[in-house]
Amino acid sequence: MMFCHERSKKAKNIGNAVKILLAGNPNTGKSVFFNRITGIGVIISNYPGTTVELLKGKTRFNGKEIVIIDLPGTYSLGAGSMDERVARAAILEEESAIVINIVDASNLERNLYLTLQLLELQTPIVVALNMIDEARKRGIEIDHEKLSELLGVPVIPTVATRGEGIKEVVETALKVIDGKITIRPMKVQYGRDIEAIIQELEKVIKERLKTIPRNIRARTLAILLLEGDPEIVEEIKNIDSKVVEAAKRLAEKVEELHGEPASLRIAKERYGVAHSIAKAVTTRYKRKTLFRERLDTLTTNVYTGFPIMISVWVALFALLLYGGSFLEELIVFGWESYVAPIIDKGLFYIVPNEFLYHVISRGLILGLEAGLAVVVPYVTLFYIALAILEDTGYLTRMAYLMDNIMHKMGLHGRAIIPLIAGYGCNVPAVMGTRVLETRRERVLAAFLITLVPCSARTVVILGLIGQYIGLLAVLVMYTLNLAIIAVSGFFLNRIIKGETTGLVMELPPYRIPHPIPVLKKTWIRFREFVYIAFPLLIFGSLFLSALEYSGFLRPVASLMSPVVVGILGLPALTGITLFFGILRKEMTLEMLIVLFGTTDFLAIMNIHQMIVFTIVVTLYFPCIATFAVLGKELGWKTAILIAISTIILAIIIGGITNLILTYFWM
Amino acid sequence: MKAKDLGEKVEECLEILFKLEKDRERVKMTELAEKLRFPYSSMTVLLQKLSNMGLIDYEPYKGVKLTDKGKELAIKVIRRHRLSERFLTDILGFDWSEAHEHACKLEHVITNKIEEKLDEKLGKPTVCPHGNPIPTANGKIIFENDIPLSELQPAEEATITRILDENSNLLRRLVAMGILPGVKVTVKEKSPLGGALVLKIGDYEVALGHDVASKICVKTDVPPHRRRHRRRRGSRRIQ
Structure with missing residues (x-):
């Protein structure tokens, strides 16, 4: 009885949950604000019919259930971009909602443009005047009471990074909904x-x-x-x-x-x-040049900016290389010596059929191991580093520096961000192309991303080239890969039709990243990856192990041998490993060991074959998870086209390398 | 052929062409037809006529461009339009917002003689009620001496005059970020590799690609002859 009562009460509360929408310019601390109010249970959903993401979180406040929706950060509310369209649609759609407009105090005038548009839409709003601490550092003091008077809505100063004022903002918003505070929004008067x-x-x-x-x-x-x-x-x-x-x-x-x-x-x-509102409420003081402003100049000036950028990249890859492989070894060791045998034993008793047992055991164990060994150490580490770089504001400087180069490939500076993310894993990188405005740019960027050696391919490069030739050769491989990406981009730019936009991007002031948003961002990306990639990894593993045990792999190998042996000059059996590589690229190495029964790769291939093999593994077919994301994001036709093109590219480059090495080297 | 003999549509067409040409090399026929509210099907006939009179240079598929003679005539029509507006507001007491519509009719029936007298009577005004310049009797029109933003060097300050908006989406994006005519900007950093630049606008910074920057026109406070030596070779001025 009691239980029943509780439940119905709860259900009623959810039905009446107050909706709060967060609107504001990009870089105003909106996501920090969002993370401060909501807990870990954040849901990302695409706005119906779009690729624009809305973050939804729930919280309880003074016994009230509140749903908080983080709208995409926009500079205005016109239908100029999909983000703006979605933000406006959400505001107009949620009737019982209230909007918290997050305004950057150090940048009031431009931020007020959006505020005025919100007022014109007649939505009840409460303004959170955020980052007042930063504004003060920049010599700007804002009279928030006067601002509130002029706008006719509550204005509350906040410092979201320290959680100051956030409770008050939510409280005020709830009071407005309950009618305890009446707002009289100003009328925006034109000439x-x-x-x-x-x-x-x-x-x-x-x-x-x-x-x-x-x-x-x-x-x-x-x-x-x-x-x-x-x-x-x-x-x-x-x-x-x-x-x-x-x-x-x-x-x-x-x-x-x-x-x-x-x-x-x-x-x-x-x-x-x-402008007139901002002027009326702002007082400016003289102040010193801040360190972060000097850093800003250093990182955007070409002569200092490029060396800094290269150092940041090197540091990032060093972190992945050493930190990632350390973590990987730890995880693989733990998995193979403790967890895998248990699963194997368990399956042995559960699955009655011997064939099925082999298929499931091998598929499941390898599939899970792939996820754990590659995803967890490399991808997570990479995401944390990327989120930190993003939150400091450095990535936008990098995008600016790279703009001219990216232009030659029909992209603009912003595309560099998903491209770099591709070094961690292609899957989220392809999803990251959503920041680009036109379809043409997205297709172009996605194509180039599939050529970027992700952490799985790095394992192959290190395992063969690094192990048997040396680290310098690894560097050469990466440079060669960059050249291939550049040249492909240059040609694709000429082939793919459509609109190109230019770079228009705010460079937010440098900020010290806050750990909670960084971890949350990493977690959200990680979760997204796991949802897409893990099922595919396991399913693909099961499928391939079924093929293997049923003896279908040899015919596949002989089918591929004209290309593998004829053009690429590789041992025929490596064709099978390439087939496995579709699943996950680093499995090509493991399959070499399994098929040839040795861990000494020199016994399988000579140095020259290793180079060709590595090049082919790096370039051909984006792994199955990437392929799935390409299909989901850009359509299956485009995905298939990209996949086929990369296979052809791999054969051509691999073939040429084979020829050069055969005739001109030693 | 004298101006008064020309049909109303012809004059209007020249006037619109003149205004559109400010922002681009050639004007597309579809755009012209839309602005003129003239059926597209009859456009070819009209343009052929103008072309025969030597007023425009018309190339199918490429678009229309005024010849010098066409420009001269267009300026004359604009002068008459703006003089009419002044006449309507200053003497007849029309409201600003009404003046334009009536002036559209009036401009076509004004003779050289009326134009002269009107100019005298109004005290040789230099701007129309809306603040646009009235061309002088000998056809001089004061152009804003603006240059593309992409030509500025680091540390130079300028005021945005206009945005060449073939793609209205770009205009929307720029406006949303506070980049619009009348706004003062400073070039903070410029990449010598290809001309992307960092712009300081009030309290914030925006990075712009070279292609975007070349579509934004600005006016510097430094006179053009003093600027010139600071500019790079191969720079180009737009009208």
Whole structure:
């Protein structure tokens, strides 16, 4: 009885859960803010029909269930990008919601632009004036009471990294919802002639439209239509094209009057309002140049920036190489000596059929080991390092420095971030291409990512080239690989059709990363990887071990031998290992050991064959997990095309290397 | 052929072309048709006519460009339009926002003589009620002497004058980040390798690719002749 009562109460609470949306510019400490309120149980979901991710978290506050949704960070709320579209849609959709607008105090004017747009949408908002400590360091003091008075909504100063003010913001938001605080949002007033035009269009809207979709006010709709917001224009066109025509006519009038497009004029005036508010509440003091500002100059100047960037890369790979392999050995040792035998024994008793037992035992143990041995040490370590670099703001500087080079490949600087992530693992790197604006750029970047030697391929490079030739040769391999990526990018840029955008990216001031968001980001990426890659690893392992035990592998090898032996000059049996490599690249090494029954690779291949083998393993077919992600993100046609191209590329480069080594070397 | 003999559409077409050409080399026929609110199907006829009169240079698929003669005539129409606007607001007491529409009609019926008298009566105004410059009687129009942002060197300050927006998406992105006409910017850093630059705008910094920077026009406070030696070789000025 009691139990029943409890449950129904709980269910009711969830149904009435208060929804709080977090909106704000990128780099305003929004994610730190989000992490401060929510616990570990954060759900990432794609907004329906898009690849834009929304983070959702739950928390209890003063006995109230609260759902917090972290909207993508945007500079405005127009439908310029998918992120903005989603942010606006979410705000308009969640009727009972309240928006917490996170505003960077050291950058008030530009941040207020979004605030004004939020006010125009008539959503109840509470402003969190974040990073006031940083603003103070930069000699900026903001009168938050006056700001609150001017905007007509509560403004609470916060320092999210230290958790200051966050409780108060949530409390205030709840009070606004309960009606304990009434807000009187200011009206964003435009110039006389623009106001006249807005009113004219408002009249047309009121006359022609009975209801406005998503409960947008007539005035707001008029402004959005005058701005030519593509999404809204499309929506209204389907209801009554006359309204859109009227809007177009009036927008042209604005253009004639002011000599600039209506959208620009309105934006300008909105900035004007933001400027006067910011000016009224800001006091500036003289201050010294901060160390981080000097660091900023050092890292963006070409002469100092490139050496710094290269040092950061070297340090990152050294960390992976030594830290990663140390962890890997530890994990593999633990797995093989303690866990694997137990699973094996268990399966032996459970599975009655001997054939099935071999397949399942081998597939399951190898599949899990692959995940543990590669993913856990290398990928996790890499993600932590990447998250730290990201949160300091350094990655944006790197993107700026690399912009010119990336341009030659039809990409812009921002694409460097997923490309670097590819060195850890291609799977999340391909997902990371979402930051790029057009499909063309995403396809290009994803293709190049599949050529980046991930940690699994690094294992092969180190195991063969590093072991038998030397570390210098490893370096040569990586350089060669970079050259192949550059050349491929150069050609792909000419082949793939579509739109290219340029680099427009804020360089946030350097900040000391906060451990909680770093770990959370790593955890979220890691989890995403595990969901996609682990099932594939295990399923693929099962499939391959079935092939192996049923004796189908030899025919496969002889089928591949014209290429493997004829073109690449490798021993015929290595074809089978390449087949296994589709599953996970470092398995090619393990299969060599199994098939040839020796750990001395020199007995299997000579140095020259090792070089060819490594090149082929690095380039051919992105592993099955990457392939799955490519298909999911870009469509199966593109994924298949990319996979086939990489196989051809591997055969060509491998073949050429074979020829060169045969005829010109010794 | 004199200006007054030309049809209203012809004059309007030249006027629009003149304004559009400020931002690009050639104007596409579809865009022109849309701005003119003229059926696309009849555009070829109109353009052929203009081309025969030697006012435009028209290449199918590439677009339209005004000839010098066309430019001269376009400036004349603009002068008459803006003078009419002044006349409507200053003398007849029209409201600013109304003046434009009526001036559109008036501009086509003004003769040289009326134009002269109007100019005198209004006290030789230099700007229209909306602040746009009125071309002088001999066809001089004061252009803003702006240069692409990509030509600036580190530590140079400038004010953005316009954004060449073939791709309105770029304009939206820039505007959202506070990069729009009238905004003061400083070039903080510039890559000698290919011209990507870091821009300081108020309290924040934005990195721009070279292609983006070349679409943003700015005006520096330093006079052009003093700037010139600081610029790199091969730089180009846009009209």
